[in-house]
Amino acid sequence: MARLPILRFPDPRLYQKAVPVTVFDADLRSLIANMAETMYAAPGIGLAATQVNVHRQVIVIDTSEDHKRLQVFINPEIIESVGTQFCEEGCLSVPGIYEEVERAEQIKVRAADGEGRIFTLAAEGLLAVCIQHEIDHLKGKVFVEYLSRLKQSRIKAKLQKQQREMA
Ligand SMILES: [Zn+2]
Numbered sequence: 001m002a003r004l005p006i007l008r009f010p011d012p013r014l015y016q017k018a019v020p021v022t023v024f025d026a027d028l029r030s031l032i033a034n035m036a037e038t039m040y041a042a043p044g045i046g047l048a049a050t051q052v053n054v055h056r057q058v059i060v061i062d063t064s065e066d067h068k069r070l071q072v073f074i075n076p077e078i079i080e081s082v083g084t085q086f087c088e089e090g091c092l093s094v095p096g097i098y099e100e101v102e103r104a105e106q107i108k109v110r111a112a113d114g115e116g117r118i119f120t121l122a123a124e125g126l127l128a129v130c131i132q133h134e135i136d137h138l139k140g141k142v143f144v145e146y147l148s149r150l151k152q153s154r155i156k157a158k159l160q161k162q163q164r165e166m167a
Contacts, residue, residue, distance in 0.1 A: 001030075001037045004052040008163065009094045009142050010156050018050055018057045018138040020075045024116035028058070028074075032114050035060045036070055044092045046130045048137030051093050059111075059134040063127050071121075073111035076135055079120070080108035087129045089143050095162075097155050101146045103132045 007014050021028060031054060039047040039060055049058040059073040083105030090098045106124040109131055113119060123131055133143055144155050 001033045003041050004034050004038045006038065006042070006047075006051050006092050007053055009091070009144060009159055011093075013053055014050060014093060014137070014142055015140040016050065016055050017140045018048075018055045020057050021112070024074075024112070024114065029114055031056075031058060032060060032072055036062075039092075040067055042092050045126075046134045047092060048134045050137045050140070057138050059131075059138065061127070061130050061134065063130055072114045073109065073131070073134070074113065074116070076109050076111035076131070076138070078104075078107050078132070078135065079110050080106075082106045085125075085129070087126070089129065089133055091133070091143055093137075093142060094144055094155065094159065097144065097158075099144065099147055099151070101129075101133075101143055103129050107131060109135075 035047050035049065035052060038052060045063050046061040049056050057075045059076060061071045062069050081104035084102055085105040086100050086102055088098050089101050107128045108120055108122050110118065110120045136143065144152050
């Protein structure tokens with residue numbers, strides 16, 4: 001297993017749309033393992049393949065406290081969404097920024113697991129937020145795009161400054 005570098009907003013590669021996975025092979029399993037390791041090390045509760053510059057529809061999530069409930073969503077699709085909730089979100093690609101975003105309160109998602117088996121899952125609360133946030137990544141969307149233009153440009157400036165300082 002290996003930790004993968006995470007793209008940082010406003011890297012243009014974060015705007016790329018991911019393509020569906022068609023082959024469930026050892027390659028995919030190793031991508032999933034590496035994404036999980038990267039997410040746990042960060043630490044974070046969700047990671048989309050887009051964030052590690054792999055533009056395939058793969059998401060890993062673990063919202064448990066003990067990091068023992070890895071959930072894998074391949075080619076995920078939200079098939080039902082109900083209600084609204086506001087939750088403060090953060091993102092491994094937008095470090096240090098936490099902002100409130102409006103999301104559906106309850107969702108039903110259909111996806112495949114790492115072996116290609118299709119499942120549907122009903123989620124609410126934090127897990128529902130996390131799934132919606134990660135699916136956005138696969139569509140080339142970062143959560144800051146829900147914020148006002150002013151906030152977005154402030155965040156961009158802050159992160160670009162951070163990156164210059166690190167370089
Ligand atoms: Zn994110």
